[in-house]
Amino acid sequence: MHNQTSKTFRLASGALLMLIGAQSFAADKPTVRPEVGAPLQEAQKALQAKNYKDAKAKIDQAEAIGKLTPYENYIVQRLKSSAAIGTGDYKSALGAYEQVLASPELPAAEKLPTLDAYVKIAYASKDYAKTASAIQQYKAAGGTSAETLGLYAQSLYLAGKYQEASVALSAEIKGLAAAGKKPTDTQLQLLASCALKQNDMVAYTAALEQLVTYSPKKEYWLDLLVRTQRKPGFSDRLDLDMYRLRDATGTMEKADDYMEAAQLALQSGFPGEAQKFVDEGYAAKLLGAGPDAPRHQRLKDLVTKKIAEDKATLAEGEKAAAAQASGDALVNTGFNYVAYGQADKGLPLIEQGIAKGGIKLADQAKLHLGVAYLMAGKKDQALKAFAAVQGSDGAKDIARLWTLQTRSK
Numbered sequence: 001m002h003n004q005t006s007k008t009f010r011l012a013s014g015a016l017l018m019l020i021g022a023q024s025f026a027a028d029k030p031t032v033r034p035e036v037g038a039p040l041q042e043a044q045k046a047l048q049a050k051n052y053k054d055a056k057a058k059i060d061q062a063e064a065i066g067k068l069t070p071y072e073n074y075i076v077q078r079l080k081s082s083a084a085i086g087t088g089d090y091k092s093a094l095g096a097y098e099q100v101l102a103s104p105e106l107p108a109a110e111k112l113p114t115l116d117a118y119v120k121i122a123y124a125s126k127d128y129a130k131t132a133s134a135i136q137q138y139k140a141a142g143g144t145s146a147e148t149l150g151l152y153a154q155s156l157y158l159a160g161k162y163q164e165a166s167v168a169l170s171a172e173i174k175g176l177a178a179a180g181k182k183p184t185d186t187q188l189q190l191l192a193s194c195a196l197k198q199n200d201m202v203a204y205t206a207a208l209e210q211l212v213t214y215s216p217k218k219e220y221w222l223d224l225l226v227r228t229q230r231k232p233g234f235s236d237r238l239d240l241d242m243y244r245l246r247d248a249t250g251t252m253e254k255a256d257d258y259m260e261a262a263q264l265a266l267q268s269g270f271p272g273e274a275q276k277f278v279d280e281g282y283a284a285k286l287l288g289a290g291p292d293a294p295r296h297q298r299l300k301d302l303v304t305k306k307i308a309e310d311k312a313t314l315a316e317g318e319k320a321a322a323a324q325a326s327g328d329a330l331v332n333t334g335f336n337y338v339a340y341g342q343a344d345k346g347l348p349l350i351e352q353g354i355a356k357g358g359i360k361l362a363d364q365a366k367l368h369l370g371v372a373y374l375m376a377g378k379k380d381q382a383l384k385a386f387a388a389v390q391g392s393d394g395a396k397d398i399a400r401l402w403t404l405q406t407r408s409k
């Protein structure tokens with residue numbers, strides 16, 4: 001599901017050469033001896049012509065003279081790093097640039113862009129620990145480039161420092177939220193991957209919840225739903241509720257998904273909802289085709305029959321539900337009405353049932369009230385109902401997922 005990093009950072013050699021090779025030097029400066037300056041001037045010309053091999057040879061010639069002054073060494077290392085970058089030898093460029101940064105000859109005004117360039121060289125050389133350390137120095141020096149700072153968490157991750165990367169990513173995401181901005185898929189995927197690398201399933205689920213909040217893709221939802229259903233203590237009485245969520249999140253992918261959902265709806269006494277699943281399965285061309293088409297048709301016929309029988313006894317069933325001591329039957333009857341598209345009649349019955357009390361599975365009743373509100377297009381009431389769902393059998397988890405799904409729209 002996840003890429004371990006964002007798109008590989010592409011080092012623009014030409015642009016970086018312009019940045020780190022921009023400072024020219026004068027051979028007649030007191031600190032540059034003629035025998036050193038002459039080959040370095042030739043090296044600079046070769047660099048401008050992108051003749052990096054000749055440039056390196058001239059730089060080596062100057063360096064071989066020996067006993068270089070600090071300024072001479074500073075110029076040598078700058079040009080050496082430029083030549084190395086030109087040939088794609090980022091490891092050598094990194095070593096040269098470390099000497100540039102450590103040199104007392106580096107002008108104060110150039111320290112920040114130099115650190116910026118060093119970060120990119122370190123990343124290109126795949127020395128991710130140095131990249132992360134350099135970014136910290138860059139930030140401390142006042143660096144604000146979003147591109148450069150954005151490499152920090154990636155570098156920690158690639159260096160194998162998953163806990164530190166997770167902390168950095170969480171801080172980035174929190175900062176974006178405070179600014180009213182959304183995190184990127186890359187940030188959230190990396191956060192999830194950090195959790196997996198540490199075998200922290202709680203953190204991984206939390207990252208998935210953020211993914212479906214900001215980027216509600218089917219693959220994220222399916223992963224989250226499957227992991228939720230596999231949690232210890234999750235009741236199989238909630239299987240139909242999971243199918244309702246899968247239907248809402250577009251994660252019903254097989255004919256059997258629609259078949260089982262419809263069958264569970266029938267068993268629960270909601271033939272109108274069963275018909276919805278069957279119709280959607282046929283519309284998706286998953287039902288009614290292939291060797292199991294006759295089985296699909298038998299289920300469709302059964303649903304049609306059950307609907308006819310159910311509608312003939314709805315009024316009688318409503319009276320019987322109202323006469324019962326507990327509110328269970330009223331809740332189920334009300335939900336059934338909502339599934340038939342009669343929310344104005346069904347919602348009050350569910351509310352009456354919950355208020356009546358004595359419900360065997362009170363949290364599931366509250367959960368179904370929230371789902372019924374959504375089916376009726378009453379989003380705000382649904383969110384309030386979901387917030388009231390508690391328990392440890394999975395109902396609270398499903399209510400939370402419904403809340404995420406509702407708010408992500």
